[in-house]
Amino acid sequence: MKIGIAKGLLYYIYYPLWRTFFEKLGCEIIVSDDTNKNILDRGIKDFADDACLPLKLFRGHILELASKSDVIFVPRLVSVAKHEYICPKFCGLPEMIKNSIAHLPPIIDETLNMHKNGSMEEMRGFFMSVGRHITNDKSAISEAYSEAVKAQRGYDALLRSGFLPIDLLGDRQDKAFREIKSARDYSQAIGIIGHPYVIYDNYLSMGLIDKVRQAGYGVITPENVADDVIDEEADKLPKHMFYTFGKNIYASAMHMIRSKSVKGVIYMSAFGCGVDAFITELVQRRGRRLDNIPIMILNIDEHTGQAGVDTRVEAFLDMIKWRDQHEGDVPAYR
Amino acid sequence: MKVTFPHIGNTYIGVKAVFDALGVEVVVPPLCTSRTLELGTRYAPEMACLPLKVTLGNYIESIERGADTIAITGSCGPCRFGYYGVVQQEILNDLGYDAEILILDPPQDGDFKPLFSRLAKLGGPNVTAGKAIKAGYLGFKIIKEADELDRMILKVRPREIDKGQTDAIWGKYRADVIKAFGPYEILKVIRRAKDEVRAIKIDKTFQPLKIGLVGEIYTLIEPFVNLNVEQKLGNLGVEVNRSIDLSGWVIDNIFLGLLGLSSEKRIKKAAKPYLDLCVGGHGRECIGNTVLYSRKGYDGVIQLMPFGCMPEIVAETILPQVSKDENIPVMTLILDEMTGEAGYQTRLEAFVDLLKRKREKERAKKHYGLLLGH
Numbered sequence: 001m002k003i004g005i006a007k008g009l010l011y012y013i014y015y016p017l018w019r020t021f022f023e024k025l026g027c028e029i030i031v032s033d034d035t036n037k038n039i040l041d042r043g044i045k046d047f048a049d050d051a052c053l054p055l056k057l058f059r060g061h062i063l064e065l066a067s068k069s070d071v072i073f074v075p076r077l078v079s080v081a082k083h084e085y086i087c088p089k090f091c092g093l094p095e096m097i098k099n100s101i102a103h104l105p106p107i108i109d110e111t112l113n114m115h116k117n118g119s120m121e122e123m124r125g126f127f128m129s130v131g132r133h134i135t136n137d138k139s140a141i142s143e144a145y146s147e148a149v150k151a152q153r154g155y156d157a158l159l160r161s162g163f164l165p166i167d168l169l170g171d172r173q174d175k176a177f178r179e180i181k182s183a184r185d186y187s188q189a190i191g192i193i194g195h196p197y198v199i200y201d202n203y204l205s206m207g208l209i210d211k212v213r214q215a216g217y218g219v220i221t222p223e224n225v226a227d228d229v230i231d232e233e234a235d236k237l238p239k240h241m242f243y244t245f246g247k248n249i250y251a252s253a254m255h256m257i258r259s260k261s262v263k264g265v266i267y268m269s270a271f272g273c274g275v276d277a278f279i280t281e282l283v284q285r286r287g288r289r290l291d292n293i294p295i296m297i298l299n300i301d302e303h304t305g306q307a308g309v310d311t312r313v314e315a316f317l318d319m320i321k322w323r324d325q326h327e328g329d330v331p332a333y334r
Numbered sequence: 335m336k337v338t339f340p341h342i343g344n345t346y347i348g349v350k351a352v353f354d355a356l357g358v359e360v361v362v363p364p365l366c367t368s369r370t371l372e373l374g375t376r377y378a379p380e381m382a383c384l385p386l387k388v389t390l391g392n393y394i395e396s397i398e399r400g401a402d403t404i405a406i407t408g409s410c411g412p413c414r415f416g417y418y419g420v421v422q423q424e425i426l427n428d429l430g431y432d433a434e435i436l437i438l439d440p441p442q443d444g445d446f447k448p449l450f451s452r453l454a455k456l457g458g459p460n461v462t463a464g465k466a467i468k469a470g471y472l473g474f475k476i477i478k479e480a481d482e483l484d485r486m487i488l489k490v491r492p493r494e495i496d497k498g499q500t501d502a503i504w505g506k507y508r509a510d511v512i513k514a515f516g517p518y519e520i521l522k523v524i525r526r527a528k529d530e531v532r533a534i535k536i537d538k539t540f541q542p543l544k545i546g547l548v549g550e551i552y553t554l555i556e557p558f559v560n561l562n563v564e565q566k567l568g569n570l571g572v573e574v575n576r577s578i579d580l581s582g583w584v585i586d587n588i589f590l591g592l593l594g595l596s597s598e599k600r601i602k603k604a605a606k607p608y609l610d611l612c613v614g615g616h617g618r619e620c621i622g623n624t625v626l627y628s629r630k631g632y633d634g635v636i637q638l639m640p641f642g643c644m645p646e647i648v649a650e651t652i653l654p655q656v657s658k659d660e661n662i663p664v665m666t667l668i669l670d671e672m673t674g675e676a677g678y679q680t681r682l683e684a685f686v687d688l689l690k691r692k693r694e695k696e697r698a699k700k701h702y703g704l705l706l707g708h
């Protein structure tokens with residue numbers, strides 16, 4: 001059976017888990033192509049204008065997969081942690097896809113909801129139901145799940161050690177350990193924060209990570225920051241931040257600033273993201289009160305051009321270099 | 335302590351009564367105006383949803399009138415609403431105001447303590463539980479009656495014989511009610527307006543088009559934000575029904591919600607084929623109510639939402655399918671600080687025309703069918 005997996009949304013976080021699971025069950029995985037203009041245009045066409053860019057893009061990837069797969073995996077990821085959600089749109093993701101695309105192959109749209117207690121049992125239950133779409137052999141599903149969790153742990157460990165999803169997924173994978181240096185191999189680093197499907201999608205982010213690395217800086221992202229550090233920073237908020245990725249983005253930014261492990265922070269946010277609307281605000285206001293480290297917010301939409309992003313990133317990096325040479329006594333903003 | 339709160343439709347009428355009855359000093363924010371919106375838009379994040387901006391404007395205008403404590407209800411997701419207070423507090427702090435936002439979150443895992451301690455803080459030392467419950471009951475009763483008045487108006491406006499009569503009564507009532515002090519005086523104003531509306535002469539034979547309003551609660555119930563959509567439609571000869579009102583929301587969220595229950599099984603059931611779980615806000619209700627309006631023979635449905643509203647975007651992408659399956663025209667109106675009066679009116683008129691034509695066509699078809707003996 002050919003299972004379609006879209007290269008969008010949480011692909012960048014969970015691909016090793018999903019892939020191992022399905023492969024162990026004997027499925028062939030079809031991953032959509034890297035994002036390109038055509039995929040994005042197809043996603044946007046005949047869809048709500050005001051939907052966020054990553055959602056439109058995800059829809060484009062599904063349209064790509066429709067003709068190539070027997071089944072498409074569009075899980076309903078309501079919650080992946082206790083008392084947290086990802087985003088209201090993740091709750092209705094399969095419904096939005098099904099009702100806005102005619103002639104789709106069948107969809108695996110099981111629900112994962114760990115909101116109540118964050119228990120891995122929920123996760124297991126979720127995969128048991130997913131597996132049932134493929135086989136009735138419960139022990140095979142269970143075994144595939146264990147293998148998948150193992151693969152995911154390995155992936156997470158690499159992320160925490162300084163590699164990024166773009167180093168580990170896709171065609172760079174083999175090169176990762178030879179050529180791409182992890183953030184620790186650089187003497188200076190820039191924090192790049194944002195939702196994973198924005199900053200790790202080379203098309204959406206206009207190659208931001210590579211660009212910063214080419215300028216000689218290591219890149220640290222929320223995925224590099226350890227869970228307990230995230231929790232410690234997030235606990236300083238007056239109220240529990242109930243969006244998992246919003247929390248990761250906010251807390252990792254605060255950590256980077258507090259520990260002075262970065263020279264500057266670039267927050268990339270895609271058009272229409274309701275979570276970012278709040279998190280950018282918190283990062284800027286609280287980050288500035290914390291320390292004098294430059295923060296730049298880069299908003300991108302479907303009309304953003306490469307040149308515009310390049311100019312802003314270059315100017316930002318120049319400013320950082322200049323500050324460095326002048327012993328950092330320059331205000332971080334304006 | 336001087337308490338204030340955000341404007342949301344009829345809330346101020348009930349909330350003011352509660353605080354008056356408790357002897358807590360309260361600053362009712364001035365009714366929303368373009369200044370409110372301008373203040374909010376200036377200081378709020380650009381991509382924040384409209385209700386955050388307008389309510390921020392309310393707070394600033396109340397602080398200017400001496401308020402030092404802002405009471406709001408909260409939630410713990412999945413919608414952004416639950417984090418409004420935190421973001422707005424940061425903004426107020428950076429602006430140099432020392433007003434405190436008190437978020438009344440529903441208890442999680444049955445832990446009522448944080449909620450009760452905040453409520454006690456609001457009431458002050460002289461408020462006993464008994465007093466609070468009585469005041470709360472009166473406040474709820476007032477909101478219920480205010481909502482009833484709203485509903486009467488929706489029925490009468492399209493049918494009135496002397497055009498403009500309803501609007502005149504409504505305008506006077508809005509001005510009077512904000513001046514009234516204490517629950518009993520407020521109730522008197524509401525009831526007087528009800529009598530006046532009842533006395534309006536209507537055309538009983540007129541069969542107006544019927545439109546149901548669905549969508550995000552704030553844009554549905556705050557007339558400033560929806561540019562008086564009910565009034566506009568009513569004056570186009572349309573009978574409007576609003577799927578959510580404040581008293582219904584209070585029952586759901588304050589009474590049942592706090593106990594972890596929720597009502598409206600019917601709506602959920604109607605939404606089920608399209609969306610079988612909560613996506614935050616009123617996304618699921620939006621779908622369910624659209625289905626129900628169609629079954630009740632409404633001519634059309636309008637979805638109202640602020641730009642970027644997450645749950646309503648989920649609904650928006652599903653509605654075209656619902657509209658097709660249920661054979662009911664649906665129009666989505668997205669509101670933000672730039673929404674202009676003229677374009678808005680034009681869209682409403684175009685939609686009403688479309689519904690009129692559809693109704694005529696269907697009547698003709700029926701008539702024709704009868705002639706042929708079907």
Ligand code: SF4
Nearest residue numbers: 052087089273274275
């Ligand atoms: S978190 Fe933001 S970008 Fe992601 S789906 Fe939600 S609104 Fe869209």
Ligand code: SF4
Nearest residue numbers: 383413415615643644
């Ligand atoms: S329901 Fe919509 S408008 Fe209300 S807080 Fe959520 S996103 Fe904002």
